Amino acid sequence: MESGFLVSVILAMCVVLMAGCGTIGALDARSQSEKLERSLEQYGAALRWARYREAISFHVTQEEKFAEVDLDYLENFGITSLNILSKVIVPSSEKGGINEAAITAEIHYFHKEQGTVRKLKLSQIWWYNAKIKRWLMETDFPELK
DSSP states (O other): HHHHHHHHHHHHOOOOHHHHHHHHHHHHHHHHHHHHHHHHHHHHHHTTOHHHHHHTTTBTTOOOOBOOOOOOHHTEEEEEEEEEEEEEEEEEESSEEEEEEEEEEEEEEETTTTTTEEEEEEEEEEEEEEETTTEEOOOOHHHHH
């Protein structure tokens, strides 16, 4: 009878431990998802407030290539909004977490000398850099005309 009780206790502990592992993976995914939301907000704010250097810092490929953008040219434009139209998060093949997101967004912008508001639809691929714990964008910087 004692060995049956011991087996029951061990099985119960295994079930609890396995459930805990699933929770940790879910927490990692939620944490990355929250970081993505913050990154999208920071990126949008950087664009709206013409902090272009900060916005450009999000544009880094997985091969660690940085976006080449003419800052002098960008100073001719103002961006009034960045609206997220859709977001698809791709689960990571690694345990716990996500590592890519496909974002469809739209920006409204104007050339400072012309004043006409234009809109540009963007298809962006964001990826999570686990080394620096930051979301970055694989996609080129928006081409404003």
